[in-house]
Amino acid sequence: MTTTKLSEYGEFGLIEHLTKDVLIKNKSTLKGIGDDCAILETSDLQTVITTDLLLEGIHFDLSYCPLKHLGYKAVIANLSDVYAMNATPEQITVSIGVSAKFTVEALELLYSGIKLACNKHNVDLVGGDTSASLTGLIISITAIGKVSADKVVKRDGAKINDLICVSGNLGAAYLGLQILEREKSIYTATGGAQPELSKYDYVLERQLKPEARKDIISELASLNIVPTAMIDISDGLSSELIHICSQSQVGCKIYEERIPIASETEEAAKEFDIEPLISVLNGGEDYELLFTIKISDYEKIQTLESISVIGNICSQEEGLSLVSKSGNFIELKAQGWKAL
Amino acid sequence: MTTTKLSEYGEFGLIEHLTKDVLIKNKSTLKGIGDDCAILETSDLQTVITTDLLLEGIHFDLSYCPLKHLGYKAVIANLSDVYAMNATPEQITVSIGVSAKFTVEALELLYSGIKLACNKHNVDLVGGDTSASLTGLIISITAIGKVSADKVVKRDGAKINDLICVSGNLGAAYLGLQILEREKSIYTATGGAQPELSKYDYVLERQLKPEARKDIISELASLNIVPTAMIDISDGLSSELIHICSQSQVGCKIYEERIPIASETEEAAKEFDIEPLISVLNGGEDYELLFTIKISDYEKIQTLESISVIGNICSQEEGLSLVSKSGNFIELKAQGWKAL
Numbered sequence: 126m127t128t129t130k131l132s133e134y135g136e137f138g139l140i141e142h143l144t145k146d147v148l149i150k151n152k153s154t155l156k157g158i159g160d161d162c163a164i165l166e167t168s169d170l171q172t173v174i175t176t177d178l179l180l181e182g183i184h185f186d187l188s189y190c191p192l193k194h195l196g197y198k199a200v201i202a203n204l205s206d207v208y209a210m211n212a213t214p215e216q217i218t219v220s221i222g223v224s225a226k227f228t229v230e231a232l233e234l235l236y237s238g239i240k241l242a243c244n245k246h247n248v249d250l251v252g253g254d255t256s257a258s259l260t261g262l263i264i265s266i267t268a269i270g271k272v273s274a275d276k277v278v279k280r281d282g283a284k285i286n287d288l289i290c291v292s293g294n295l296g297a298a299y300l301g302l303q304i305l306e307r308e309k310s311i312y313t314a315t316g317g318a319q320p321e322l323s324k325y326d327y328v329l330e331r332q333l334k335p336e337a338r339k340d341i342i343s344e345l346a347s348l349n350i351v352p353t354a355m356i357d358i359s360d361g362l363s364s365e366l367i368h369i370c371s372q373s374q375v376g377c378k379i380y381e382e383r384i385p386i387a388s389e390t391e392e393a394a395k396e397f398d399i400e401p402l403i404s405v406l407n408g409g410e411d412y413e414l415l416f417t418i419k420i421s422d423y424e425k426i427q428t429l430e431s432i433s434v435i436g437n438i439c440s441q442e443e444g445l446s447l448v449s450k451s452g453n454f455i456e457l458k459a460q461g462w463k464a465l
Numbered sequence: 466m467t468t469t470k471l472s473e474y475g476e477f478g479l480i481e482h483l484t485k486d487v488l489i490k491n492k493s494t495l496k497g498i499g500d501d502c503a504i505l506e507t508s509d510l511q512t513v514i515t516t517d518l519l520l521e522g523i524h525f526d527l528s529y530c531p532l533k534h535l536g537y538k539a540v541i542a543n544l545s546d547v548y549a550m551n552a553t554p555e556q557i558t559v560s561i562g563v564s565a566k567f568t569v570e571a572l573e574l575l576y577s578g579i580k581l582a583c584n585k586h587n588v589d590l591v592g593g594d595t596s597a598s599l600t601g602l603i604i605s606i607t608a609i610g611k612v613s614a615d616k617v618v619k620r621d622g623a624k625i626n627d628l629i630c631v632s633g634n635l636g637a638a639y640l641g642l643q644i645l646e647r648e649k650s651i652y653t654a655t656g657g658a659q660p661e662l663s664k665y666d667y668v669l670e671r672q673l674k675p676e677a678r679k680d681i682i683s684e685l686a687s688l689n690i691v692p693t694a695m696i697d698i699s700d701g702l703s704s705e706l707i708h709i710c711s712q713s714q715v716g717c718k719i720y721e722e723r724i725p726i727a728s729e730t731e732e733a734a735k736e737f738d739i740e741p742l743i744s745v746l747n748g749g750e751d752y753e754l755l756f757t758i759k760i761s762d763y764e765k766i767q768t769l770e771s772i773s774v775i776g777n778i779c780s781q782e783e784g785l786s787l788v789s790k791s792g793n794f795i796e797l798k799a800q801g802w803k804a805l
Contacts, residue, residue: 155511159712160619161549161696162513167614171495172512173502178560178594178605209501220518220605254518265518265560265605274507279500356501372499 129229131257140255142229143236147243147250151215153271154249163251165216170271175206181261189305192231194333195264196238202359203268204246205337205412209357210279211345212272216251217243220265222258235262246339276351278416283354283373287417287438290352292341292431294385295362296401299408300393301325301332307397327389335412341431342414348425352416363406363457365415366445373417376443377457379436381450406447406457469569471597480595482569483576487583487590491555493611494589503591505556510611515546521601529645532571534673535604536578542699543608544586545677545752549697550619551685552612556591557583560605562598575604586679616691618756623694623713627757627778630692632681632771634725635702636741639748640733641665641672647737667729675752681771682754688765692756703746703797705755706785713757716783717797719776721790746787746797 134142144158156164165172179185179199187195200217207214219239223232243250248268308320322329337357345352354373356365362384370377386401394401417438418426426432436448445457474482484498496504505512519525519539527535540557547554559579563572583590588608648660662669677697685692694713696705702724710717726741734741757778758766766772776788785797 156619160621161546162515162552162608162610164550164617164619165512165514167509167511169507171507172505172609174505174556174558174592174607174609175502176558176560176592176594176605176607178562178596178603180562180596180598180603182599183562183597206501210504212502216514218514218516218607220516222518222520222523222603252514252516254516256518256520257523258520259522260600263518263520263562263603265516267514267516267558267607268502269512269514270502277504279496279504281500 127230131223131225131227131229134229139229140253143232144250147240149249150247151249153215154251157249157251163216163218165269168271170273171277173207173210173212173270173272173277174267175203176265176267177203179264181263186309187262189309190333192234193238196235197242198333198335199264199266200239200242201335201337201412203266204242204248205357205359207268207270208337208339208342209355209414210270210272211276211342211352211355212270214246214248214268214270216249216269218252218267219250220254220256222256222263224258224261227262246337278352278355280354280356280369281372283369283375283417283438285375285438285440286420287353288420288423288434289377289379289415289417289436289438290426290432290434291358291362291385291413291415292338293411293413294387294390295358295411295413296386296394296404296408297328297331297390298335298410299404300390300397300399301328301330302410303397303399304329304393305332325393327387328393332410335410337412338414344429344431350418350422350425352418355414355416358411358413358415360409361405361407362415366457369415369417370441370445373438374441376439376441377436377445378439378443378448380448383433383435385433467570471563471565471567471569474569479569480593483572484590487580489589490587491589493555494591497589497591498593503556503558505609508611510613511617513547513550513552513610513612513617514607515543516605516607517543519604521603526649527602529649530673532574533578536575537582538673538675539604539606540579540582541675541677541752543606544582544588545697545699547608547610548677548679548682549695549754550610550612551616551682551691551695552610554586554588554608554610556589556609558592558607559590560594560596562596562603564598564601567602586677618692618695620694620696620709621712623709623715623757623778625715625778625780626760627693628760628763628774629717629719629755629757629776629778630766630772630774631698631702631725631753631755632678633751633753634727634730635698635751635753636726636734636744636748637668637671637730638675638750639744640730640737640739641668641670642750643737643739644669644733645672665733667727668733672750675750677752678754684769684771690758690762690765692758695754695756698751698753698755700749701745701747702755706797709755709757710781710785713778714781716779716781717776717785718779718783718788720788723773723775725773
């Protein structure tokens with residue numbers, strides 16, 4: 126494999142090299158990379174904007190996270206925030222800081238993942254910044270999306286009796302991370318034993334190559350449903366429910382038996398002696414959508430496999446609780462949970 | 466002085482603490498901090514967007530750059546890019562990565578500079594991300610601005626015979642940096658000798674507390690001038706002229722005698738035995754505006770003290786050159802320059 130030192134390119138040369146095949150896909154992108162700013166056309170839609178900072182050693186570990194996956198996931202994490210506003214992402218900017226240990230080829234891999242996510246979600250890469258770093262890899266992504274004023278969904282609109290819904294299933298990404306961490310220790314301890322990971326494919330993919338739920342946003346639109354509140358699940362169900370309830374000034378009840386957990390997640394959880402529910406409530410990086418809908422919208426979604434109704438909104442005085450399979454009420458906490 | 470460990474706040478608590486006094490100033494900001502995304506209203510203007518990544522040890526040295534100044538300058542660097550599109554900045558997002566060596570009070574200082582720049586330029590802080598960092602301080606800022614479609618100025622519109630203009634004066638920030646670097650060495654070598662820096666006030670302020678030239682954009686608008694091309698001078702005049710000429714597919718001639726250099730810059734340059742012109746051409750961080758105008762606009766600007774006409778655009782075949790005071794032609798290079 127060819128290795129090219131970063132020093133063979135200047136800053137501008139490197140940006141140009143990494144982005145030379147970037148094509149503009151959205152007509153709203155009037156000018157992409159190459160000026161002081163990107164230019165986006167006028168619009169009768171509202172603009173939403175979100176940004177994320179990812180640091181090596183804090184948010185990712187390159188010993189088990191391939192660079193292409195990392196690039197993909199870094200974009201997905203931002204697009205997920207845009208979808209969580211019921212908006213359509215159209216542009217991103219990507220800034221990276223890289224230390225001398227990275228080759229040009231390594232950055233090409235990173236950008237191949239970034240571009241793959243952009244292509245899949247029809248998003249234009251319109252700018253960014255590239256810098257030397259003294260230590261490791263730094264990725265800062267900003268995503269911009271559009272939504273009509275009557276369709277934008279914030280966290281503060283949940284009303285008493287609204288139904289609480291989640292897309293897909295929860296807790297898998299956290300178990301995927303546990304497996305990767307365990308295999309890393311084994312690899313280090315044994316001096317390089319290659320693990321047999323195929324039976325964990327599902328949870329590993331949920332950790333390494335998560336998806337942003339564009340399909341759910343499209344499905345809701347086609348059913349003419351505008352959620353009353355929405356958030357993406359990046360920090361665990363508990364923390365996200367608390368955000369919605371506190372901003373909407375309401376409480377909630379969710380039911381353990383209704384929480385969607387994949388059988389692969391349950392099996393992996395068993396192996397680690399972790400309660401799958403803990404992984405759901407306090408794990409993270411599932412990038413599913415958590416949203417509330419009016420009870421009158423229930424019929425429209427009840428047959429959809431991709432959406433589960435897990436509970437309902439109640440008054441703030443009733444608090445935030447999980448009703449266990451045995452009927453106990455457990456108070457939801459941002460980190461950890463305790464029996465009432 | 467009180468010192469509060471970052472660990473006393475969680476991620477959300479820290480963001481809330483640092484941004485609790487942020488007020489929304491622009492009616493285009495419908496929703497700021499506190500949801501998955503910020504929301505900006507519909508507009509019949511175009512949107513411009515730019516982003517910068519600043520890393521401790523690469524872009525700044527906290528041993529001589531006060532945190533408040535750093536916050537201010539980090540915002541200014543981005544706003545300068547927005548003005549360079551002839552646009553008005555309206556929103557920024559700020560992401561920071563901080564290691565455990567920083568206290569909450571240190572971050573408050575950083576944010577006081579960020580907020581000062583926002584207030585001065587009527588810009589809303591609408592979002593961001595806060596993360597732990599293994600090493601030092603990381604600042605990633607994205608700025609968004611608005612401009613009407615017929616007023617946006619890119620780098621690619623310079624035409625033969627257009628006049629080349631710069632705002633303010635050049636080269637000061639580079640000399641300011643030289644002084645700070647020298648004083649740091651002396652401080653280290655002598656174990657703490659306090660330098661007498663007051664005679665360098667001007668160049669130090671240009672380095673530590675630069676300004677983005679909002680006033681020039683307003684002045685051009687009031688004179689009904691739309692530059693044909695524009696860029697902000699962050700990397701030295703040479704490099705910025707090359708950007709404009711290469712994107713506009715033209716050449717240029719600039720005249721040494723017309724380049725505005727402050728007397729304080731000349732004095733500091735003498736002390737360091739640096740040719741002031743080198744500081745202008747290859748220094749950086751002046752954050753002045755470099756732009757081209759039609760020759761028919763000359764009368765409108767000729768009496769303005771804040772704008773100097775330094776040369777003119779010629780054909781690409783004629784190349785990019787500096788005409789020295791003695792009449793020699795010197796080819797402009799991105800880094801360094803050589804006699805023809």
